[in-house]
Amino acid sequence: MYKILHREDLTPQIHLFRIEAPAVAKKAQAGQFIILMVDEKGERFPLTIGGWDREEGSVTIVFMEVGKTTRKLATLQAGDSIHAFIGPLGIPTHTDNVGTVVCVAGGFATAIVVPVAQALKDAGNKIISVMGFRSKDMMFWEDKLQDVSDELIICTDDGSCGRKALVTEPLKEVLETHKDVKLVIAIGPTIMMKFASATTKPFGVKTLVSLNPIMVDGTGMCGCCRVEVGGETAFTCVDGPDFDGHQVDWDVLMARQKSYCDEEKTSLDLWEEYCRSQMGGKA
Amino acid sequence: MADEKREKPKINLNRVKMPKQEPLVRAHNFDEVATGYTKEMAMEEAGRCIQCKKRNCVAGCPVNVNIPEFVLALRDGNMWDAVDQLKANNALPGICGRVCPQESQCELVCTLGKKGAPIAIGRLERFVADWESDQTNKPKPVIAPSTGKKVAVVGSGPAGLTVAADLAKMGHQITLFEALHVAGGVLVYGIPEFRLPKAIVQGEVDYVKTLGVDVRLDAVIGKIDTVDELLADSYDAMFLGTGAGLPMFLGLPGENLNGIYSANEYLTRTNLMKAYLFPEYDTPIKKSKKIVVIGGGNVAMDSARCAMRLGAEEVYIVYRRSREELPARAEEVENAEEEGIIFKLLTNPKRFIGDENGWVTQMECLEMELGEPDDSGRRRPIVKEGSEFIIDVDTVVVALGTTPNPLIPSTTPGLDTTKKGTVVAEEETGKTVKDKVWAGGDLVTGAATVISAMGAGKRAAVAIDAYLKG
Ligand SMILES: Cc1cc2nc3c(=O)[nH]c(=O)nc-3n(C[C@H](O)[C@H](O)[C@H](O)COP(=O)(O)OP(=O)(O)OC[C@H]3O[C@@H](n4cnc5c(N)ncnc54)[C@H](O)[C@@H]3O)c2cc1C
């Protein structure tokens, strides 16, 4: 069992947990992920490592409530424990000094981009960050991203903060005006990563994305996480999660992510029914 | 004397039948197929053994179980004797009795097999093991005084469990690291409940814990500490038993369509994650109507029989050679046939066809014929030109085999590996070319059997013990 040391609600739907896991904390690096099980009957699912404290022996995760599993996780409080916490998995993001790097963060992934940007900055890179949210009240950590960036551009879909735009718009402008950009890192919803990659392609700037297919073991044992990159099959959990966004077959990824839509809905409906019954019981 | 009485025994060539669930019933539940002998049945079957001087059966068993001795004790109702004789060479009899390919090992060479049915050694082994696990007054295992030496065992499959148990009994302090959230290796994530109830595997893991072994789950060695770090830290020796868990795919067009699984994924979802109890358990698995499993080994049989139990209407096995060459245990092929699984033999897939949403809908196949024997001694399947045909499917399971996961070899400098990704180790001791490191099981042999992994574990334990005391 792994104890939740600290909980913070970044927005009503996005939560940060600091979890006691010394063996993982000892080795964690930016861009890696863990596999988590909420309880014995839970599924194994991946979350990116958002930070670590080697002294305390803790690892930080930030997650968004999507379906049953993430909602169940969100019911836990500091002091509660989770059943399994396995990692650090995947290959860390390469954080060499390349010059100028653009970091693009979409929604909850801002929390994942911060340690990556930090590592890139520590390596001596100049960082330009672009973060996008649906609206101001869903936004968080603009200050943290600011701290690790030389320049920060904020956009919201509805214009409630920063520019009213999708991240691809300022991304394109940055590439037009900064000819010295050597690398773009885009992390967020699949659709955002797909369009960010399409935006950078004409500029020929290397673009890394962090793929998020469905996983089970996370150690290369099942092949559930396979994606097509450059015409070859790769296992995201061991060959990634970072891949060249210009080489990814986004249609295969997006189709595979929908493998269990019906089952996910069944799970969520039952969970909501259960939550309602619990509330009824208390009233 | 007992021996005189049996001087001219009347040889009974018919083995006592194993009670089983009816095929049409069991094809829809995950309960154990074979329900096990009663004590009367076991004693009757044991009574058929003619106690050969030549001990063919013992030579046929990879770990040389004292078969005549345990069978005789069982015949005479001396159950604790039977347990001791059996467990002297086999730490996991409840498991081996259920899953060993007996027909190609101990039972193949049983003297009675020449004229009739060989002694049902596996079933008797299972009976004795199950009897023991029901006893409440089990004698405490004897553990040698502590040697103060520490050994790390990586992987909790049959190889790792055996090494850990044997070394713990020899007085060494053992830590067993397992990457998954449950110990047992293929015994828990691969072999289904209806062939090997998970409670039996858990019983063995619990036993290993009672020997003082510290079992650390969720511990992916190479990602957390590496082998070298563990050695530098505090361990005097290490055993690697990480198995052959990397699935092979066909590399055919359309293989990444939705609805196409590796057998490892299909079985892991079903067995380890209990998708057959979805939505009580959270992990889903596709509800199939028409499913094709590609391959002919135990893994293919298990996948097909799981599919049946998960409610598929039609389940096919597609295999490129003929029935004779099916590498699966004979008993499991029969079970699969009885349960209604359809065998499409001499057939090979060519490509997979999907719909606009990326789901597999059809599989194009080729007919095969058998040519001259190849390296494996089996007749080589050859494509019949122009024999393409289409099968409609909504799920495909690829059960072609597995190779070792490269994580340990790639993070452990100084190990010698083969082209197939297996780790090179001495057969007799399991010693690798790396100082203080032994290895065994599927990691060394490639996908093999439970009993061979266990045998490798036993030999390595002896060698490690000698090294630590040397
Ligand atoms: C490498 C990686 C890193 C990730 N990091 C983060 C993160 O830091 N923060 C975060 O909020 N989310 C992250 N995700 C996504 C997160 O795993 C899913 O949101 C979560 O599994 C959804 O589960 P659910 O039951 O709540 O939703 P569901 O209703 O079950 O599913 C919603 C969608 O999530 C995806 N999903 C479902 N089950 C799994 C699974 N077992 N593995 C992967 N995806 C699944 C599917 O595409 C599905 O359509 C990451 C995914 C990957 C692959």
Ligand SMILES: Cc1cc2nc3c(=O)[nH]c(=O)nc-3n(C[C@H](O)[C@H](O)[C@H](O)COP(=O)(O)OP(=O)(O)OC[C@H]3O[C@@H](n4cnc5c(N)ncnc54)[C@H](O)[C@@H]3O)c2cc1C
């Ligand atoms: C579906 C199926 C059916 C089978 N049926 C039969 C049968 O009927 N009869 C038979 O005799 N054999 C059968 N086999 C084969 C048999 O199960 C294997 O030969 C045997 O389990 C090998 O044992 P092992 O200890 O070498 O490895 P495994 O059982 O594979 O165990 C290896 C363990 O190491 C863990 N591990 C891997 N990497 C790491 C790491 N880096 N750090 C920590 N832990 C790690 C894995 O998670 C796993 O738990 C079957 C196999 C399968 C897949």
Ligand code: SF4
């Ligand atoms: S361990 Fe396997 S091969 Fe050996 S006697 Fe038992 S069933 Fe036969």
Ligand code: SF4
């Ligand atoms: S070969 Fe068969 S009959 Fe002879 S001792 Fe062994 S089990 Fe008994």
Ligand code: FES
């Ligand atoms: S999640 Fe199983 S192989 Fe990647």
